[in-house]
Amino acid sequence: MKRAVITGIIFAVVLSVFLMMANYSGAIFELPERTYSIEVHENGYADITETVTYKMKKPFRYVTYAIDLPAPMKIRNFKIDILQGPPVLGGISYDKKTENSISTKILFSRSMEDYIPVTDNRIIKVAFKYTVENILIEGSDFTQLFIKYVGHGTVVRTKVLNVQVSFPLNFGEPLIYHHPWGLQFKSKEIASNLYKFEFRNIPKDCFVEGRFVFPGLSQTGTDYFMKNLTLKDVKDLEALYSRRVFLYVSGSITYVLLVLLIPIFIYRKLGRENPVAYDAEYERELPYKDLPELVNSVVKTICSLPGDDAIAAAVLDSVKKGDIQFVEDGNHQITGLRILNPNSNRKTLFDAFRIFETDGVIDFKNVKKGLKNQRKAQDFLKKINQWRAEIKKNVDERKYLDSKGNVIAKTFATIFGVIIPLLSIVFLNRYYEPGFEIVNSYVSLLMILTSGIGLVIIAMRKDVFSRWSSEGLIYYLRWKNFEKFLRDFSLLSTYPPQSLAIWDDYIIYATTLGIAREVIDNLKKLYPEPPATPVARTAYINPVIIHEISSFRTIAASTVSSSSRGSGGSHGSGIGGGAGGSRVGAG
Numbered sequence: 001m002k003r004a005v006i007t008g009i010i011f012a013v014v015l016s017v018f019l020m021m022a023n024y025s026g027a028i029f030e031l032p033e034r035t036y037s038i039e040v041h042e043n044g045y046a047d048i049t050e051t052v053t054y055k056m057k058k059p060f061r062y063v064t065y066a067i068d069l070p071a072p073m074k075i076r077n078f079k080i081d082i083l084q085g086p087p088v089l090g091g092i093s094y095d096k097k098t099e100n101s102i103s104t105k106i107l108f109s110r111s112m113e114d115y116i117p118v119t120d121n122r123i124i125k126v127a128f129k130y131t132v133e134n135i136l137i138e139g140s141d142f143t144q145l146f147i148k149y150v151g152h153g154t155v156v157r158t159k160v161l162n163v164q165v166s167f168p169l170n171f172g173e174p175l176i177y178h179h180p181w182g183l184q185f186k187s188k189e190i191a192s193n194l195y196k197f198e199f200r201n202i203p204k205d206c207f208v209e210g211r212f213v214f215p216g217l218s219q220t221g222t223d224y225f226m227k228n229l230t231l232k233d234v235k236d237l238e239a240l241y242s243r244r245v246f247l248y249v250s251g252s253i254t255y256v257l258l259v260l261l262i263p264i265f266i267y268r269k270l271g272r273e274n275p276v277a278y279d280a281e282y283e284r285e286l287p288y289k290d291l292p293e294l295v296n297s298v299v300k301t302i303c304s305l306p307g308d309d310a311i312a313a314a315v316l317d318s319v320k321k322g323d324i325q326f327v328e329d330g331n332h333q334i335t336g337l338r339i340l341n342p343n344s345n346r347k348t349l350f351d352a353f354r355i356f357e358t359d360g361v362i363d364f365k366n367v368k369k370g371l372k373n374q375r376k377a378q379d380f381l382k383k384i385n386q387w388r389a390e391i392k393k394n395v396d397e398r399k400y401l402d403s404k405g406n407v408i409a410k411t412f413a414t415i416f417g418v419i420i421p422l423l424s425i426v427f428l429n430r431y432y433e434p435g436f437e438i439v440n441s442y443v444s445l446l447m448i449l450t451s452g453i454g455l456v457i458i459a460m461r462k463d464v465f466s467r468w469s470s471e472g473l474i475y476y477l478r479w480k481n482f483e484k485f486l487r488d489f490s491l492l493s494t495y496p497p498q499s500l501a502i503w504d505d506y507i508i509y510a511t512t513l514g515i516a517r518e519v520i521d522n523l524k525k526l527y528p529e530p531p532a533t534p535v536a537r538t539a540y541i542n543p544v545i546i547h548e549i550s551s552f553r554t555i556a557a558s559t560v561s562s563s564s565r566g567s568g569g570s571h572g573s574g575i576g577g578g579a580g581g582s583r584v585g586a587g
Helices: 002-023 231-271 292-300 308-321 347-354 364-370 374-398 404-430 437-459 470-487 489-494 500-512 516-526 534-541 544-550 552-566
Strands: 029-040 046-056 062-068 074-084 091-097 101-107 123-133 136-138 142-150 158-166 175-179 184-191 194-202 208-215 324-328 334-339 361-363 583-586
Touching: 029 142, 029 583, 046 062, 046 583, 062 123, 074 101, 142 158, 142 231, 158 208, 175 231, 194 208, 208 231, 231 404, 231 437, 292 308, 292 374, 292 470, 292 500, 308 324, 308 347, 308 374, 308 500, 308 534, 308 544, 308 552, 334 347, 334 364, 347 374, 361 364, 364 374, 364 552, 374 552, 404 437, 470 500, 470 516, 489 516, 500 516, 500 534, 516 534, 534 544, 544 552
Parallel strands: 029 158
Antiparallel strands: 029 046, 046 123, 062 101, 062 583, 074 123, 091 101, 136 142, 142 208, 158 194, 175 208, 184 194, 324 334, 334 361
């Protein structure tokens, strides 16, 4: 469970960094406010004023504005008013200026090589005024204004967008739709023929459009006709859009819940053990006489391959039994080992170490040096893994743990909790329809959350979704209670080892349980002088030797791993079809 919690924390940090990077643009400006005011006339014309407030964060030269409209709409009388900011020393230029498109640059510096310094986040406010002909679109039985207040292409978010739309009184009351879904509405006011809207926190590169539909209105003077489009078509399009948004969002939420709930169901069906008749608080003596590596496989790695601690524990146990002898230098420091009984029941483990044997001695310096060699590291790793597999086979034969639930839960989490959500995120960011930008952001966040749930499930201990047999559970609990006894100094001091031989057992099985350092420290508090037994004496004088022996497999795996890496929609009808939509920038 601890590993799952750590995984969850790491994922939360990664998600936070991802979100910050997604919202970071690196732009030299912000857009604290934009206003869009449009007054529609009976003849199909409209007067538009867009006011853009730029907040400059770094030295700058210019600001930009661009807009494109579809034919037969036409832009007339385009004007620029600088409402606030420094003098325009470099002039106003146009990259493009046609009946349908405007792209302009307002150069405040004298040249493109000069920059204007920024103090206290300088504000620039510019009003862009123009008239649009044929802005109204007449369908077969309705007329609509379908316009973008903000278009694609702005590289920073807009904090506040104020929109004001007015129509002739004789137009009647319109049906109003806004896209995309998920926009933050701050307020909405309607007074007769005047409509006011306030939007907040519009994402970068996201449009905002409004559709105002007047049923039965015709002969407005516009030359923009879509007579094949009916009022029912428009209503159907908007209804379809709403349904799809609902399905996207509700489907994603349902998916997250399923990824969360199905593993819970698996746990309840396959992961809960039957009660056992065992209620001891701790174990003062070795619960069983099994090899320490087998105990490590069952208790520490939950019926999986034994871990690195098992190697050190097996070596210490072999020293105790006389199959191995430690080699010391003149300062009583352990420098290696000598195998006295190569045909013991740990022959495969001994064969792994004998790869580095010279004149009957396995020097640890030579072992670490040899493990940097690709061939020797592979040979050592092969023998060690063979030995680990033998232990695992022995454990499996006892049938202590039914891991079917673990396999099902983690396979489910891998496929449905990680792979599919990540593929969905890639797809949503590469292929999306207009009007689904914010929906895709929400869905992506939900898929990231799903991936987090999947990773946490994958990181959970094997026995969470597995089921211990009654015998296996008692075996596990007795060893855990023995571990609790060894770690509790007050218990250990109350019931100290009764013989020197038991000291060796304590240290050997503390090693296999991964608590050797703690237990050795506790024993030193009880008996400061090193005992004469081979294992306890070694642990007292050379406690680091346990970690050193445990690290050999990791070193070999790192050598082998590093070697392996070295080798190898249309305008006027569909969502997002609103005309226009300016984009702004600065440099």
